[in-house]
Amino acid sequence: MDGTVLIADDDRTIRIVLTQALTRAGCRVHATGSLAQLSKWVEEGRGDLVITDVMMPDGNGIDRIPAIRDARPDLPVIVISAQNTIVTAIRATEAEAFEYLPKPFDLPDLMAKANQALSRRPRKSDPLPDAAAPRPAADPAMPLIGHAPAMQSLFRMVARILNADLPVLIAGEPGVGKTTIARSFHDLSDRRDQGLAILTSADAGDEAISRAADKARGGTILIENPAGFDAAAQARLIGLIESLESGPDRALAPRIVATTGPDPQADVAAGRLRSDLYYRLAGVTVTVPPLRARVDDILPLAAHLLARAVTQGLPDRALGDDAAALLRVHAFPGNVRELENMMRRLALTASGPTITAAEMREALTQQGASRAAPLTVVPVPAPSSAAAEGAGPAPYQLGGGNGPLSDSVEAHLQRYFDLHGDSLPPPGLYDRILREIERPLLQVALDATGGNQLRCADLLGINRNTLRKKLTELNIEVTRRRKLM
Incomplete structure (x- = not known):
């Protein structure tokens, strides 16, 4: 890799890491915590990449x-940001x-993008795009935030x-936020000053469709969910789309955005959705991931929803560390909608400003009582055979006799890998999984021993100093108490 890279970031650690990595790769680097200094370097003609x-x-x-583009049209810019919202991604694209990369970024990925930018041959004949139009600030009612790779x-x-003028079909499980994404195609687009009309299966008669076309001109x-429309309503939707595509007012035709379940092709195969309607709607299909595929987003989403509850x-309220740890490992079959309902209820019922683990x-x-019994861990009874003597402690088993705990962990990990499809999970999986197991283990053991670190270390079979180090690293607060007999 060859070239001069200009870095602007107010985080000194990031400047050091990027400077060292790019220097080792063969680049010359100038780093600053000021946009003014960055602009000065650009105007002086320095740099091959920002x-x-x-x-x-x-x-x-x-x-x-x-301004960088005006001064240096061929100077590529890579944007890195902790503002992991859809608005940031859209503004960077506009x-x-x-390239746009969310923080914390994957360093090898950023280095690869930097290499691509430095290797790119600028074409002098390329027309310069107009300056991006100013965008409204992110709507606090839109929980379109997420650092997880699936959301980015x-x-x-x-x-x-x-x-684009293509129709968009937004697929996903119930409660993942399909309608919110769908509305963003209007609220954040060039069409935002024109009308938005919503059609549901409850109101899809001829008059309603005609009114929608007029309102959304x-x-x-x-x-919303065209597979839930009856056959006559689906036929009317096809007629609407055909009239918009071929009518005299094609220039003012509204864009069609539709939401559907996670597998619209299965709806077609089952006869719930007409194939000719599906192909008219699916100009581009966008899939919204469930919360279980974006575990790292659960806590930021929860904080966002609690802040939004205040505006309502x-x-x-804020989440305590122990409460946050419990929330993060919840399966959330109801997705974002379930999380929002839970945060609103906790905002109302919590006894203090910090939501406790209890x-x-x-x-x-x-929330989950009607779906499944809580997970419990019980020891398997030791075999009575003399041959079992000296075999060591019995394996732990899930309540209800569903097999060893290791089977449950294996199933959880396999599901985690399956959610990434043909891709691998982000690097660092070993440490992430160990942290997921270590924190609740230490918390439960401390609780069982009344906060006595000596007894807790003995229970866990580790050195007391090791326990203290882990408690500090994981920021686990220890409170001594007497057990009530």
């Missing part, structure tokens, strides 16, 4: 891209950033097709 953060003390890195992939897809028509008149445990129990 890597910039978004939120800086003296401005916004994305807002600075048009500003013609070479979704954000990039939305950004690329936001202003030049805007967007959102069709509910008390201001309050979270009760909320999770109430």
Whole structure:
């Protein structure tokens, strides 16, 4: 890799890491915590690549891209940001950033993108795009945040097709936020100043469809779950789309965005959705991942939803560390909608400003009582045969006799790998899994020993100093108490 890289980030650690990595790769590096200094370097003609953060003390890195492009049209810009929202991805795309990567980023991935940018041969004949139009701030009612790779992939897809004239079909499980994504295709697009009409199976008569077409003239028509429409209504939708595509007012035809279940082709095969309607709707299909495929987003989403509850008149609450640990491992079959309902209920019922582990445990129990029994771990009875003597402790087993705990862990890990399809999970899996197991183990053991670290270390079979080190690393608070007899 060869070239000069300009880095702008107010985080000194990131500047050091990137400087060392790029220098080892053969680049020359200039790093700063100021956008003003970055602009000065660009105007002086320095640099073959810019890597910039978004939120800086003296401005916004994305807002600075048009000026960089004016001064140096061939200078590529890679945007890195902790603002992991769909609006950030869209604005970076509109500003013609070479690449957008969320923090914490994968260093090898960033190095590969930097190599691509430095290796790119600029074409002088390429027309310069207009400066990006100003965007409204992210709507606090839209929980379109997420650092997980699945969500970042979704954000990039939305950004690329936001202003295309193709119809969009948004697929996903119930409660994942399909309607929110669908509305973003209107609210964040060039059509946002025109009308938005929503059609559901409850109101899909001739008059309703005609009103929707008139209301959404030049805007967007959102069709909620077309597979739930009866045959006559689906035929009317086909007629609507054909008239919009071939009518005299094609220039003002609204864009069609539809939501559907996780497998629309299965709906077609089962006869719930007409194939000719499906192909008219699926110009581009966007799949919204469930929460179990974006575990790292659960806590940021929960904090966002608690903050949103405050704007709706509910008390201001925050998650305690132990409550957050419990929430993060919940399966969330109800997805974002379930999480939102739970956060609203906790905002109302929590006894103080910080939601405790006991309050979270009760909320999770109430939420999941109708779906499945809670997970319990019990020792398997030791075999009575003399041959079993000296065999060591019995393996642990899930309550109900469902097999050893290791089987449950294996099933969980296999599901985690399956969710990534043909791709592998992000690097660092070994440490992440160990942390997931280690923290609750230490917390339960401390609770069982009344906070006595000596007894807890003995129970766990580790040195007391080792236990203290782990408690510090995991930020686990220890409270001594007497057990009530």
